[in-house]
Amino acid sequence: MASKPRIKVPKSASAGEVITIKTLISHEMESGQRKDKDGNPIPRQIINKFTCTFEGQMVFECDLDPAVSANPYFEFNAKVPSSGTFKFTWLDDDGSVYEAEAPIEVK
Amino acid sequence: MKRLLIAGVVLAATFAGAGPVLADPVDDTLEIDGTPIITRTAAPEGHPFDELYSGWLFRESETRDLSRDSFENPGMIAVEDGEALWNTVMGTEGKSCATCHEDAAVSMKGVGAKFPKWDADSQKPINVELQINKCLTEQMGAEALPFNKGGQQELTAYIKHQSLGLPVEMDLSQGDMQSWWEKGKDVYYTRTGQLNLACASCHETAMGKMIRADHLSQGQVNGFPTYRLKSGLTSLHQRFRGCIRDTRAEQPKAFSDDLMALETYVTWRGTGLSVETPSVRQ
Numbered sequence: 025m026a027s028k029p030r031i032k033v034p035k036s037a038s039a040g041e042v043i044t045i046k047t048l049i050s051h052e053m054e055s056g057q058r059k060d061k062d063g064n065p066i067p068r069q070i071i072n073k074f075t076c077t078f079e080g081q082m083v084f085e086c087d088l089d090p091a092v093s094a095n096p097y098f099e100f101n102a103k104v105p106s107s108g109t110f111k112f113t114w115l116d117d118d119g120s121v122y123e124a125e126a127p128i129e130v131k
Numbered sequence: 132m133k134r135l136l137i138a139g140v141v142l143a144a145t146f147a148g149a150g151p152v153l154a155d156p157v158d159d160t161l162e163i164d165g166t167p168i169i170t171r172t173a174a175p176e177g178h179p180f181d182e183l184y185s186g187w188l189f190r191e192s193e194t195r196d197l198s199r200d201s202f203e204n205p206g207m208i209a210v211e212d213g214e215a216l217w218n219t220v221m222g223t224e225g226k227s228c229a230t231c232h233e234d235a236a237v238s239m240k241g242v243g244a245k246f247p248k249w250d251a252d253s254q255k256p257i258n259v260e261l262q263i264n265k266c267l268t269e270q271m272g273a274e275a276l277p278f279n280k281g282g283q284q285e286l287t288a289y290i291k292h293q294s295l296g297l298p299v300e301m302d303l304s305q306g307d308m309q310s311w312w313e314k315g316k317d318v319y320y321t322r323t324g325q326l327n328l329a330c331a332s333c334h335e336t337a338m339g340k341m342i343r344a345d346h347l348s349q350g351q352v353n354g355f356p357t358y359r360l361k362s363g364l365t366s367l368h369q370r371f372r373g374c375i376r377d378t379r380a381e382q383p384k385a386f387s388d389d390l391m392a393l394e395t396y397v398t399w400r401g402t403g404l405s406v407e408t409p410s411v412r413q
Contacts, residue, residue, distance in 0.1 A: 028211070032202045046202050050211055095208060 031112060033126040037104050045076065045084075048097045049114050049122060055090035071096060071122075073115040079108040106130050155339055156188035156348075157195075163407075164201050166296040172403035179335055180349065185404050186412055189339075189348040194360065197411040206288065206358030206409025213289025216282045222273025228286075231270065235293050243291035244299050244406050247395050249306030256311050256395050259287045260366070261386060278385040284366045288356045291408035298403050299353050301395070308395065315396025318389055324380030330397075345413060351401040352394070354410025364409065367394060 029049040037043050049071065056068025068090060076084040084100045102110075107130045114122040161168040170185035187198055197203050217228045217235055232238040243259060250257035250265075257265070260283055264275035276283040303309050322329045333342065334350030341347070355367040365373075368385035371393060375382050383389040 030202060030207075030211075048202065050208055 029112065029114065029122055029124045031110075031124050031126050033110055033128055036129040036131055039105065039130050040103060042101050042103050043128070044099065044101055045110065046097070046099045047074075047076075047112055047124075048095060050095050051114075051116075053088075053090075053092055053094045053096065057090065069117045071114045071116055073113075074098060075113050076100070076102075077111045078102065078104070083110070104128055104130055156184045157192075159188065159195065161185075161187055161195070161198065161407075163199060163295060167405075168296055168407060169298060169403065169405040172298070175399070175402045178400065178402075180338075183351065183401060183404055184349055185353060185401075185407060185410075186348040186351050187354070187407065187410060189346045190411075190413060194411055194413060198407065204358065204409065204411055206356075206364060206411060209285045209288050209356070209358070209364045210292045210409060212282065213285035213287070213292075216286050217289055222267060222271035224270065224272040226271045228266070235289065239290050239293040241294050241297050243294040243408065244297045245301065247301070247391065247398060249302075249308050251306060254307070255388070256308060256391050258367075258386075258391070258394055259290055260368075263287065263290075279366055279369060284356045284364050287366065288364065288409050291356070291406055294406040295408065296405050298405055299398060299401050301399050301402065303399065311392045311395045312399060314388075315392035315394070318393045319396055323375065324378030326378045328378040330374070330393075349400070350397065351404060352397050353401045353404040354407035354412065356408060357410045357412050359412050361413070 029047060031048075032046040034043050051071050052069065053071065054066055054069045056065065056070075058066045060066055070088060070090055070092065072088055074084075074086045074088065074096070075082065083102050084098070086098065088096060107128065109125050109127045111125045112123065116122070156171075159170075161170050168185070168187075170187050172183050174180045174183050187195060197205070201207050214235070220227045220230075229235070246262070247256040247258045248262075250261075252265075260276075260278075263283065263286055267273040268275050301308075303312055319330045322332070330350060333347050337347050338349050339347060352367055352370075355370065356364050357370070359365045366385075368390050371390050372382045372385065
C-alpha cells in the first residue's frame, strides 16, 4: 500500500539551530466515503497518526483524518540540542506501522 | 513585495544578458540534490541552433524550483512507484526486472541517456518503453504493457531517472538509425493539420516567443517522462500526440513508425543536455 517514506533532514547542524524537516509518504488515503462501480462503499484506509521523535523525545505528533489528501506531506521545524537520530512513524488503519529514521550530527 | 523584487532581479538579469528580449531563456543554473544538470550546451554538428536550451530555462521560477529539489518534485512519486514495479515479479517465469538487472542504480545508470537505440530483431529503433515490453514478453513470460498503462510511464521514469545529470548521447551509426533520423527530420519539418503547423514552426522558428501565456521552448525531450502541472506524469509519445492534436491533424499511434522516427530525431536535437527525468513542466 504505502511505499518507502521519503524524509529530508540536514546531515549536520550547529547546536541549537532550528532545522526544517520534510516528510512524504505515498499512500492512497482512502476516505471511506467513496463507492466502487457497483455502489458498494470502499472501506476507509488512511494513515491516522504521524509522529516524529528525537532520541526518545517527542518532536512532532499529528492525527490525520479522512479529509487529508493522498500522499500526506509534512514540513516542520525542530531545534537540535545534540547529535542524534530522528525517528518517524506512520500508523495505518490496517495496523501497519511504517518507520524511517535519519541521523543528524551537531558540530 | 518579494515578488516585485524578484521580478526586478529577473528583469535586470535579462537586460544584462545576451539580448533585451523579455522572452529569452532565463539565466539560471540547475542542480538537483547536488547533481549538476546541463541545461545549456553547444549544439552538435548539423543542428539548426548554435546553443541548446533545456525546457527548464523557459519555465517560471516557481516551476523551476520544483525541479531543483527531488523532494518537492511531484514526479518523484511516479519514480517511487516505478521502483516498486522494478522489484515486482511479473509473468510466468517468476522474474522481476531486478532478478536480472539487480540494483537499478548501478545497472541502469546511463542507460536511459542512450535511447532510442537500434533493435536488430525488429529492424527498427527501440525506446525505453518498448525495451521494457521486449523484456516482459521475451524474458519474463508476461504480456507487453499497452501504451501508458500498467505502470509503463512509472517504470520508464524510474529507469531514465537513474541517468539523472548524464548527457543525452545517441549512436546514429547503429544499424539504420541514420535513415530513421532522416525520416524523423521529415516528420519534424512537415506541416500538418488544419493549422498547418510543423514541429519546427513553434520550436525552431518561434522558439523563445510567447504563444498566448506559454513560453515556447526548443521542444527538448531530455526530461521525459515529465511531470506536467496540468496533466501529471506525461510520456513522450503522449506529448507528441498532444502537440499534433493541437495542430488539428490526425494523431499517429504511439510507438508507430512516424513517432519512433520523430523520437529518434528530436532526441538527437537534445544531444549533450542532461537527462532531467522526471522534469517539471507547465
